[in-house]
Amino acid sequence: MxxxxxxxxxxxxxxxxxxxxxxxxxxxxxxxxxxxxxxxDGRFIAGHRNSVGIEQDMDTLGTAMARAPWALVHEGDFFAWAAETAERFDCAAGNPPFIRYQSFKGDIRARALGLCARLGAEFTGLTSSWAPFLVATAGLLKPGGRMAFVVPAEIGHAPYAAPLLDYLVEHFATVHVVAVREKLFPDLSEDCWLLFADGHGGKTNEIRFSVLNRFAPSARPPRQCIRVSVREWRSAWKRRLRPFLVADDARDLYRHVADQADTRRFGELASIGIG
Ligand SMILES: C[S@@+](CC[C@H](N)C(=O)[O-])C[C@H]1O[C@@H](n2cnc3c(N)ncnc32)[C@H](O)[C@@H]1O
Incomplete structure (x- = not known):
C-alpha cells in the first residue's frame, strides 16, 4: 500500500x-x-491481553505487534475487514483516524459509506473518516457491548457527524459525550473530546453531556452531566451539542430570542467569513 x-x-x-x-x-x-x-502503534491493545487490532500502515503495525505480542493484529483497511469478519466484541476502544473528506476518498470511502448504510447510518460525502469508523465499530459489538473513543470536538457541531449520534442513540442504552476544553493533544490543532457508549442493542432518548476544563484520568465518565433530550437536540438545536457548553440561562435566553418572530439572523443582515 x-x-x-x-x-x-x-x-x-x-x-x-x-x-x-x-x-x-x-x-x-x-x-x-x-x-x-x-x-x-498498539497502545490500546497493549493494555489488555484479549485484544484485536487493525492497522493499515505496515511499519506502525510492526510496532503494535512488538508492543502487544499476544494480540491478534490484522493488516489492512478496517472497513474491508469489518464487512467480512464474523467476530463480535465485548468492547472497543481507541482513537479513529481524523481524515477529512477531501482525503477520505476512493475505495476506502465507498466501502465505509456502503457498510454504514447497511448498518442504518447514512453519511454524506462530506464526512470525515472517524464518524463511519465508529458506526462500523459499533456494528461489531455483542449485545450489551460498549465502546470508548477519542473523538474530534466536531462531534458537537459538524452536520456530517450528526448521523453518528443518531445511530448511537438508536443502538446503545447510554451515550455520553465528554467535552474537554484544554487540549488533549497539545501538538494538534484539533480539539478532542471523549465518547462513551454502553449497552449495545439498547436505545436511549437522551445524550449525556459533560464539560471538563481539563482531562483528568478516571475509571468512568464524569457523574456530573447534562441530559440532553434527543428530541430537543434534533429540533431546537439542529443536532448540535455545542450549545450545551454554555450555561443553561444563557442558552434559554438565546432560544427565547431566536424564537421571536421578528428576530433576524446575523447572516440575513451581513456576510460572515471564517478566518
Ligand atoms: C489517530 S491514529 C490512532 C492510533 C491508536 N489507536 C492511538 O490512539 O494511539 C489512527 C490510525 O489509524 C490508521 N488508519 C487510517 N485509516 C485506516 C483504515 N482505513 N484502516 C485501518 N487503519 C487505518 C492510521 O494509520 C493510524 O495509525
Missing part, C-alpha cells in the same frame, strides 16, 4: 492517561474481547 503522510493517515497517537481511562471503563473482565479498529 502507498505510504501516506501522518496527516493523510490521521496517525496521531493517544497520550497514555487517556488510553488507560478509556480502557478502564471499556474492559470490565479479563475475558472481554477488545477491538481497536485503528490500532496504530
Amino acid at each position: 502507498q505510504r501516506l503522510s501522518q496527516k493523510e493517515a490521521g496517525a496521531y497517537f493517544t497520550p497514555d492517561p487517556v488510553v488507560s481511562t478509556l480502557l478502564r471503563w471499556a474492559v470490565r473482565d479479563e475475558s472481554d474481547r477488545l477491538l481497536d479498529p485503528s490500532c496504530g
